[in-house]
Amino acid sequence: MGVRFALAGGREGWIRAALTGVGVGLGVALLLLCAALPGVLSERDRREEARLDWPFSSEAVPKADDTLVVARTDTWFRDKHVRGRLMEPEGPNAPLPPGLSEFPAAGEMVVSPALKELLASDDTGLLRERLPYGVTGTIGEPGLVGSQELAYYAGAEGLAEGIDGSTAVRLDRFGTPPEYTSEEENDPVIMLLVLVVFVVLLTPVAVFIATAVRFGGERRDRRLAALRLVGSDAAATRRIAGGEALAGSLLGLVLGTGFFLIGRQLAASVELFGISVFPSYLNPSPLLALLVAVAVPAAAVLVTLLALRGVVIEPLGVVRTVRPPRRRLWWRLLPPLAGIVMLYPMVGQGRENGDFNEYLVVGGVLLLLIGITALLPWFVETVVSRLGKGGLSWQLAVRRLQLSSGSAARMVNGIAVAVAGAIALQMLFAGVEGDYTEDTGLDVSLAQAQVGLPDGHALAPAAEKLADIKGVSRVYALSHGYLADKPWGQEPENTAALTVADCATLRTVAKLPSCRDGDVFTVSGAEYDTSTPALSRPGLDLHLEAPDPSDPSRYAEGVTWTVPAGVKEARSIPDPVGHERGGFLLTPGAVTAGMTDTLSSQIYLEVDDSVPYAMEHVRNTAAAIDPLTYMAEWNATERSDTYDSIRTGLFVGAACVLALIGASLLVSQLEQLRERRKLLSALVAFGTRRRTLSLSVLWQTAVPIGLGLLLASVVGVTLGTVLLRMTSTPVRVDWTSLLQMTGFGAGVVVVVTLLSLPPLLRMMRPDGLRTE
Template sequence: MGVRFALAGGREGWIRATLTGIGVGLGVALLLLCAALPGVLSERDRREEARLDWPFSWEVMPKADDTLIIARTDTEFRNEHIRGRLTEPEGPKAPVPPGLSEFPAVGEMVVSPALKDLIASDGTGLLRERLPYDIVGTIGEPGLVGSQELAYYAGAEGLTDRFDDSKAVRLDGFGTPDEYVSEEETDPVIMLLVLVVFVVLLTPVAVFIATAVRFGGERRDRRLAALRLVGSDAAATRRIAGGEALAGSLLGLVLGAGFFLIGRQVAASVEVFGVSVFPSYLNPSPLLALAVAVAVPAAAVLVTLLALRGVVIEPLGVVRAARPPRRRLWWRLLLPLAGIAMLYPMIGQGRENGDFNEYLVAGGVLLVLIGITALLPWVVETVVSRLGRGSLSWQLAVRRLQLSSGSAARMVNGVAVAVAGAIALQMLFTGVEGDYTEETGFDVSLAQVQVSLPTGQELAPAAEKLAATKGVSKVYAVSHGYLGNKPWRQEPESSAPLTVADCATLRTVAKLPSCRDGDVFMVSGVEHDTETDTDAPELNKPGQDLYLTVTDRSDPSGYGEGVRWTVPAGVKQARSIPDPVGEERGGFLLTPGAVTAGMTDGLSGELYLKVDDSVPYAMEHVRNTAVAIDPLTDAFRWSSIERSDTYESIRTGLFVGASCVLALIGASLLVSQLEQLRERRKLLSALVAFGTRRRTLSLSVLWQTALPIGLGLLLASVVGVALGAVLLRMTSTPVRMDWTGLLQMTGFGAGVVVVVTLLSLPPLLRMMRPDGLRTE
């Protein structure tokens, strides 16, 4: 009978069931997305490993019919990373990269669909100039980790001559060999972040579903009173209400599956915080999907039965229409206190005392957040009961809230839970950020961009081209290598670094007494550690022959014939200082005039560029010039700090998940607002018929939304700060208030409510008509 009320109860029944189904369906769609998330991450990792192009061995692989030379030519365009590879097959059996059916010819390239669209769009002339290849095909899905990934494979020749261990490599297959797969040790704090992120993102979803199944609660109770009048007992009445909730939740499951399938297809064209997926990634785990299918209807029936415990439905009406008894506070405090008690044993544990108990962490955070849903009705009732005087719109709003504060609190429960969790996470992330962030040492005041040339590339012509590039105001050119007392094939006993640059640039790496072209310096004052240890004093003997290392991967030793350099007389002393990349250079410093013939082959060149960011696309011009110098040239922008990749991945995942939850908050709030307006339609029409101004009614509806939201955000701030403080103490991190994050999170919550209120104004104005009193 309850199912028939929901599905065959006429227009009212259908509207009520549809609103419930949409509300539940939005939550189900996000739950299915979460159920698919582990598969998404594992599939992205699997595809990344399947296309890995690294030999994983220092042993030189001989040329054969099944080998391939591949060079990395990654770049960026407008802060978007582009994965690039140059390929040169050495035989008919050379391994073809995943996603390709054959190798592109010299001067041709195969691109990802997203890169093809980007190149074809307007305003990408600089990118087309950087990739001067003919597009002959697209990379298939198996060769990409995401639908919006920018990638290309281009055909090249002569890579064998460039073959070394960093720019171009020889391999006979793609992927990671089993013997090189290793298990990484998990960081307890990282695992804590992951656990808290999942609980914080999923708890609002559960709250929204519980709220959605109670849509139309007041009308349902009046229908149940009519059933009592025709002979239904109390138990049967509750079973009928449960059946009605079950029908709405089952409809929600169907709609949720539909929303998920639609979103699954839309996901292919969307990129959020640099992460994109293919529809085939979004396949929920069968067990998790089954758990959602069972848990949602069961929760709907349970929530309905629990809600009816506080309502006495009699044949002549619903007792709840009288003034309800005041809510008690003591038991509402038990939930957050129990959550804190579960987290308390892990306070001070940090990362030194093993992993955090995942069950206690999940349970404790969940109880604290669910505690908000128990406390908020009491807070709203207590505050609004003391409100009274004010404008007419204020009095209408306050009176309505005094009569049905529970409905108002339910509407904002999800927002409050989401904001509290976000504040706690923001505090936790900000608190531990320093542990996963370190300074790079780059002197960004001296230069902002580093260009690394392949070994053997002449430095002076490259420096001239870069100096003439649009947006470049200063160029510091440095070459470096290593000197030994024997040819490197013979494993020299003593060695020292070698740096070549003009006098102005050398002064950025050492304090020089005086300098002119042709001078040679020996550096002292370098800290004695494994990276800067040098045998330069032993090698600084006039007339001694030293040998510059030259890489040759075709030789078993990895080195070619060393270039000989003789130590001249009159080597000057210099004292080391941190260079632009934050390192201290030891060994010998040479000006260009002291470089002998053939030494260029053993030197690697680096250029540090000072760039004027006020010039449009200055960095793109720099990258184009670097590629024109040599396709294997690296150009990257310096930053003063860098963060752990794992930490950044979790942070990105949080932003992606928070965006989805935020969208769900807005959609669910809008549905809830429309449902409440629909229940008040006759009341609004009656007030308009008596002459109440529409502006007054609109303001009263705004106050009815703003008051509970304000109280909910205030409660969320208090609970979120308390939970964040406990989580920080668990990680042995000093508790610091992140006021910026607190204001941002509450501002986001308030912004969502403002948008929902504006969207609900058109239907509100349509309902405020006297003909709304007409009935059939």
């Protein structure tokens, strides 16, 4: 009978089943997405490892017919990272990177589909100028970690001359050799973040599914109460209700699977916070998918049976639609208190006392969040029972809430749980961010970009080209190397650093007494510099470091430099990258023949951010000087990659949950309006203005949402405080994030209310009174 009520109950039954199916289906789709998430992360990591172009061994790979020279030419375009590689095969058996069927010829490149699309757009002329290669093909899916990744492989010649072990390397294989794989040491706080993120993102989904099962609850309760009155016993009534809920949840499983498969195909065209996937990534674990298929119908039946207490025990009260008895508070406080009790033993544990107990963490956070769903109906009922005087729309809304506060609270439960979890996570992330953020030591007030030239590249012409860029207000160019008292292949006893630059640039690395071209300085005060005094004797011949291009671990015959008379003394200060330089400082006039070819050159640029695309022009000029030129934009701080990955995952998950919140709220709102269609039509027929009814519906949504967000803020701050105490982090309420989270929740409600106005106006027609 319950299945027939759901599937063969006429138009009303079909609408009710469809609403339940859509609500449950949205939750099931997100649960299947979460079930596929571990596979997504592992597949991205596997593909990243499969294309790694790092030699790993400290021994140089000799040139052979199965070797390949690869140079890294990564760049950024606006705020998007572009992975770039130049390749020169040295024989017919050179290893191909994943995703390529053949090597591109010199001057040609193979690009990812997303980069090909970007290069074809009208506003990417600066990027096309930076990549002056002809596109001859696309990289296959095995060579990319995401569908929207920007990447290219370009053919080149003469790369072997630039092999230095960092920018250009020689390989005989791609990927990570098994002997070099290692497991990272677990950080307890990172593991805590991962656990809390999963619980916070999944709990609202479970709440939404439980709410969707109760769609049409008022009419169903009246129908079951009628069955109870005509002779159905309690057990039979429960079975009928369970069958109806089971039918709706099974329909939701089917729709949810369909939603997931549709979303799976659309995933390739979407990028969230820099993360994109291929449809083939989204394959849920069979065990987790089976768990969803069993848990959702079971939870639907369980929630329905728990909601039947009033119907089975007191059917006349349901039929008469009198005000239900007041809710009790004491048992509603037990779940959040039990959650705090489970988390309390880990307070003060930090990262020094081992891993957090994952069962206590999951159970404690879950109970605190679920406690909102128990407290909110009591809170809404208690507050609305004290509301009274006001305009006509306000009185209509308040009276409706007083009669059915449970339905209003159910609609709000999901968003309250989501906001509470988000507030707690924001507090936790803000509290521990300092532990995973470190100062780069870069002086961003002096320079905002750094350009590193390949070894032996002429510094002065490159500096002039960069200085001519519109938006570059100042250029600091210097070259550096190392001097020794013996040739480098003979293990010298004393070594010292060497820096060559003009006087203005030298003043950024040391305090100079006076300076003019041709001067030589020795620097004191630098950390770990003890050999400079022994090498600063006038007339001493020093050997300049000169690595062998074909083998960076060996040294070629170097250039010698004689210490002149009249060397001045200077004191070291932190340079633009935060290091204190020791050794010798030379102005260009003191450089002898042959020295420039063996020095490495760095150029620091002061860039005016107000000039449009100034950084893009810097990147283009650097690439035009030499494709192997290194260019980096400076930041004062940098965060841990693991911490950033978890934070990005949170944002992606929160975006999906937020979409589910909006969709579920809209379905729930439409279901509530459908149940009140006759009432709305009757009020219109008696002369009530549509504007008054629209405002009353807005108040009926706004009041529970406001109360739900208030309760969510209290629970979220409480949970955030406990989590911060667990990580031994000072407790600080992130008021900005708290306001943002509550603002997002309120914004979703406003959007849902606006979307529900058109069907509301249609339901206010007098023909809604028609009945059979």
